[in-house]
Structures are given as structure tokens and as C-alpha cells.
Amino acid sequence: xxxxxxxxxxxxxxxxxxxxxxxxxxxxxxxxxxxxxxxxxxxxxxxxxxxxxxxxxxxxxxxxxxxxxxxxxxxxxxxxxxxxxxxxxxxxxxxxxxxxxxxxxxxxxxxxxxxxxxxxxxxxxxxxxxxxxxxxxxxxxxxxxxxxxxxxxxxxxxxxxxxxxxxxxxxxxxxxxxxxxxxxxxxxxxxxxxxxxxxxxxxxxxxxxxxxxxxxxxxxxxxxxxxxxxxxxxxxxxxxxxxxxxxxxxxxxxxxxxxxxxxxxxxxxxxxxxx
Ligand code: NAP
Numbered sequence: 001x002x003x004x005x006x007x008x009x010x011x012x013x014x015x016x017x018x019x020x021x022x023x024x025x026x027x028x029x030x031x032x033x034x035x036x037x038x039x040x041x042x043x044x045x046x047x048x049x050x051x052x053x054x055x056x057x058x059x060x061x062x063x064x065x066x067x068x069x070x071x072x073x074x075x076x077x078x079x080x081x082x083x084x085x086x087x088x089x090x091x092x093x094x095x096x097x098x099x100x101x102x103x104x105x106x107x108x109x110x111x112x113x114x115x116x117x118x119x120x121x122x123x124x125x126x127x128x129x130x131x132x133x134x135x136x137x138x139x140x141x142x143x144x145x146x147x148x149x150x151x152x153x154x155x156x157x158x159x160x161x162x163x164x165x166x167x168x169x170x171x172x173x174x175x176x177x178x179x180x181x182x183x184x185x186x187x188x189x190x191x192x193x194x195x196x197x198x199x200x201x202x203x204x205x206x207x208x209x210x211x212x213x214x215x216x217x218x219x220x221x222x223x224x225x226x227x228x229x230x231x232x233x234x235x236x237x238x239x240x241x242x243x244x245x246x247x248x249x250x251x252x253x254x255x256x257x258x259x260x261x262x263x264x265x266x267x268x269x270x271x272x273x274x275x
Pocket of ligand 1: 126
């Protein structure tokens with residue numbers, strides 16, 4: 001029988017998860033349907049219970065539901081630490097929650113930087129995505145600096161990690177960046193429609209710095225343009241992380257090896273079509 005999957009959030013119309021997972025299921029010949037559902041925070045408990053009753057194969061959760069989901073699912077340790085769930089699987093013991101954003105970002109970084117233990121990473125932002133990335137990098141043995149315009153938020157996150165410091169977005173940024181191997185933008189700065197904005201410009205970058213912008217709309221953000229201007233050799237767009245976090249969800253639900261290339265092509269086609 002056809003299996004149902006979905007992504008819950010509000011707003012939800014622009015989510016790329018439906019095209020990505022639909023392409024994955026089709027390429028593996030699986031009889032499955034993946035749909036977007038507009039669900040408010042107040043409706044989340046009913047929506048998860050309803051999906052369980054209807055025999056759904058799994059759910060993704062996006063803004064503004066990731067934190068609230070912890071009340072309705074049995075979350076694994078990483079999701080609990082991060083304080084957010086983006087993947088729900090329906091097990092015989094009830095709905096189980098995971099956070100695959102951090103795993104997705106680690107996979108991207110390991111592809112270009114190998115073992116992350118001992119690397120020095122500067123993360124811009126202390127929001128939901130930054131938390132997932134920071135906890136995963138911390139667990140992988142990286143040394144992390146959290147830089148947020150709301151310094152108290154950066155401090156709160158850094159205190160919960162084993163090897164991290166917090167800074168604001170002032171002059172300390174240049175000093176920390178000079179010592180970093182990897183720069184990650186995990187803020188929404190540079191995202192459509194404010195495409196001319198960046199928190200770091202070329203003058204602060206060196207060619208051997210790895211620059212990873214998790215924003216994927218536009219693909220080539222202002223930060224990545226600045227990185228190229230500085231001669232940075234390794235620039236990473238947000239698409240790979242989007243695909244890898246989706247692939248990790250897919251594997252949790254189906255235990256099948258996700259067709260990464262198919263998923264990436266579907267996302268890039270959709271971005272070209274809409275962007
Ligand atoms: P969020 O929880 O709302 O956090 C937003 C972050 O951006 C906060 O750190 C916020 O700083 C910072 N910020 C916003 N506007 C700023 C500005 N003008 N100047 C400086 N800092 C600013 O959002 P999120 O869920 O973490 O998502 C962040 C971005 O990542 C979004 O663009 C999202 O699309 C993208 N994302 C990509 C992936 C992927 O797979 N590629 C996955 C998740 C998210 P304050 O703390 O001061 O408010």
C-alpha cells in the first residue's frame with residue numbers, strides 16, 4: 001500500500017522537501033507520497049497523533065514547529081541537546097524524534113575537510129540551525145566560536161558545549177576569523193530578498209579558509225561572492241546540507257540508502273525554476 005510522508009510547518013508553500021523526497025521515492029521505485037501541510041504550533045500535537053493513526057511513514061518539521069515537537073515525540077539525545085526535532089519516525093513504541101540538520105552539515109564538512117577533530121570553526125548565528133551545527137561539531141571534536149549579534153544568545157549556546165567560546169559581531173570577529181579553519185554562516189543574512197547583505201567581507205578571509213553558507217536561496221550568496229573575491233578555494237552552498245539532512249531523514253524512515261544525486265538534482269531544478 002502507498003506510504004504517506006509529509007513536512008509540517010507554517011509557512012510551508014516554499015519548502016523544497018516535497019520535490020526532494022518525491023524524486024527520491026520515484027527513483028527507487030517506492031510507492032510513496034510526500035506532501036506539505038500547513039500546521040500551526042497549537043495544532044502540532046494533533047497533527048503528529050493524526051499522522052500516526054493514518055499510518056504515515058514519517059514527517060519532517062520546519063519553522064515554527066521544531067522546538068515544540070519535543071513535547072510530542074520521544075527525542076533522541078542529540079535532538080534533546082539541540083532542543084529541536086526536524087524528523088519524526090513512527091515506531092511501535094510511538095513517534096520518535098531526531099534532528100538531522102547537524103548530521104547534514106557534518107557530512108558536508110567532512111567531504112571537504114575530512115576529520116573535524118581539532119579544527120577551529122567560527123559559526124555566525126545562534127538560532128536553530130546554528131545550534132544543530134554547533135552541537136554536532138562539538139561532538140566531533142572541533143573547537144567552536146559562536147558569533148551572534150545577540151551576544152547573550154551566543155553565550156548561552158557556548159556554555160552548553162564542551163569546547164566553545166562566544167563573541168558578538170564586533171571587532172573580535174576579525175581576530176577569531178584569522179585563527180579559524182572553517183567559517184559557517186548559520187544566520188539568515190543574505191537570504192532572499194536581502195541578497196546584498198553579508199556579515200563578513202573579502203578583507204577578512206584567506207584563500208585557505210573553508211567558507212560554508214547554509215543559506216541556499218540564492219545559491220551564490222553575497223558571503224560566497226566575497227569569499228571568491230578573496231580567492232577562497234573551498235566555498236560550499238547550503239544545498240548540500242539541505243540534501244544531506246533530507247537524506248538522513250529518508251534513511252531513518254526507510255532504512256534504504258538515499259539517492260543523493262537524484263535528491264540534489266531535484267532541489268537544484270526547483271531552485272532554478274523558482275529563483
Ligand atoms: P533562526 O532560528 O530564526 O535564527 C536566525 C539567526 O540569524 C539568529 O542567529 C539571528 O541572530 C541571525 N540573524 C538574523 N538576521 C540578522 C541580521 N540582520 N544580522 C545578524 N544576524 C541576524 O533561523 P534558522 O532556522 O537557524 O535558519 C537560519 C538560516 O539557515 C535560514 O536562512 C535558513 O533558511 C537556513 N537553513 C538552511 C538549512 C540547510 O539545510 N541548508 C537548514 C536550516 C536552516 P539573533 O540571535 O540576534 O536573532
